[in-house]
Amino acid sequence: MSTHESRDMSAGTDGGVSGAPDGGDAARERLRRWRMVLGGPSEQALGKAEGRDGAMDAALAALYDADGEDGDRRGAKRSAGLGGSAPKVARWLGDIREYFPSTVVQVMQADAIERLDLTRLLLEPEMLAAVEPDVHLVGTLLSLNRVMPDQTKDAARQVVRKVVDDLEKRIAQQTRAAVNGALNRAARINRPRHADIDWDKTIRANLKHYQAEHRTVIPERLVGYGRRTTAVQRDVVLCVDQSGSMAASVVFSGVFAAVLASMRSLRTSLVVFDTSVVDLTDQLSDPVEVLFGTQLGGGTDINRAIAYSQQLITRPRDSIFVLISDLYEGGVREQMLRRVAEMTSAGVQVVVLLALSDEGAPAYDHENAAALAALGVPAFACTPDAFPDLMAAAIERRDLKAFAERFADQRGIR
Incomplete structure (x- = not known):
């Protein structure tokens, strides 16, 4: 996201003006918005931002006007920045939470981590107390899990716990309703x-x-x-790629796995992998523990992960295998495809998701996706709100290719 795009997104937020002004007020509002979008360099032509606008502009300048390339292009010295001071960053985080809505705050936090390399500062407890928790921040914290000092881990867990609780409220009821309905219809x-x-x-x-x-x-x-029964009716294996690009998918997958594991009609397993494979099934009673059991980053060996998952499938025709990966295979590609073919031939309902997040399809290996499609296993990105319906479709053994096509059409992502 460019500096102007980021400022433009923020300029229309709570800046003390509401409604649609007319006449002279409309002209002043246009100037105000252009001033907020363009930042300090427009001060001579458009005037200085005052009051609340001035505070908002300073918060934006600390992040977006600190870009070296922009500064050189304008021929001006950097007039702002967050530097490496934790107290200064903590104050800035407090400021943006005061002046901008949470959706904008989350974008600005993500930009700050990327543009100003604030990752190291997230290892400090006072920083974590100041941030606005969201899925992307959780992904960043999980990637730092192995280097996080002990005094920071409690604060990090509180951040992760808040996000997990919010996600469970968002998805749990819908997931249980969709899955139970599908199980009843399938029986x-x-x-x-x-x-x-x-x-x-x-x-x-x-x-x-x-x-x-x-x-x-x-x-x-x-x-x-x-008739409803307490017996296990389906076995579900979630196999999740924990390479760095899959951070948001790992978070959503962990929460969904915990929700599915809470249902007596399902036997749910969770496997995460990079070049090694870790079975987190015994931690599914606490999704926060699940997420801290992951290790984002590293390579990818999908074949090894599928080989391990095959051992968990004892009732093929009553089993659903969900692979969540961008399909960049570092292992043996031919064996990976052969294992998928073996599972589908045995009656396993195989689902391949390129992502399970709100962000849409990521970069992925198109050749592997095409090879899976040739086996009758379409690979597509799925948003969390659509995942319960996807699970229902898999339980009822509906055509997942048709499901993927409808999903793409509804969201206009063809």
Whole structure:
């Protein structure tokens, strides 16, 4: 994101002016917004930002006007910046939380980490107390997990806990409802009790028995939902690539895995991998522990991860294998594809997601994605809000290619 783009996003936020001004007010508001977008170099032409606008401009300048390339291009010295001072950065974090909405704060924090190399400062407890928690920040903290000093870990866990709690509130109910509904539909029986009859399916199945003289359908076959049971009906294996580019997907996957593991009708396993494989299934009762059990970064050996996951699948026709990876394989590609083919032939419902995040499709290996599609396994990116419906489709063994196409059409990402 460029300096002007970032400023433009922030200029329209709470700056003391609401509604749509008219007349002279409209002209002044346009000048104000241009001043906020262009920053300090426009001061001579557009005037100096005052009051709350001045404070907002200073916060923006500390981040976006500290860019060396911009400074050289303008022929001016850097007039702002956050430097390496933790107290100064902590004050800046407090300022942006005061002046901007949380969505803008999260973008500015991410930009600050990238542009000003603030990663080291995130290892200090006072910094973590000042930040606005979000999925991307959690990803950054997880990547620092192995070098994080002990005095910082409690603060980091509090940040991760807040994000995890918010995500669980967002996805848990929808996930349980979608999965339970799919399990019930998948367990249809032909001799249901009256309360278990699926009338829509029953009528459709018996339309040929319509009796014109009685103006009704005489059903010869009843279609119903299976009775609810506490037995495990599906085995689910989530296999998640923990290379650095998959940070947001790792966070969402960990939370979804914990939600699925809480359902008695599913036996859920979580496997994370880079060049090695780690089984985090025994930690699924606490998604925060799951996330701190990951190690973002490193290479990728998808073949090894699939080989381990195959050992967890004992009921192929009742199993769903979800691979979440950008498909850049550092292992043996031919074996990876052969293992996927073996699973699908055995009856496993295989799902490949290029990402599980709000960001859409990342860079990915198109050749491997095409090879999987040739095996009948489409690879596509999925947002967290669509994941429960995807799981329902997999449980009912619906056409996942059609699901992926509808998903892409709905979001206009074709």
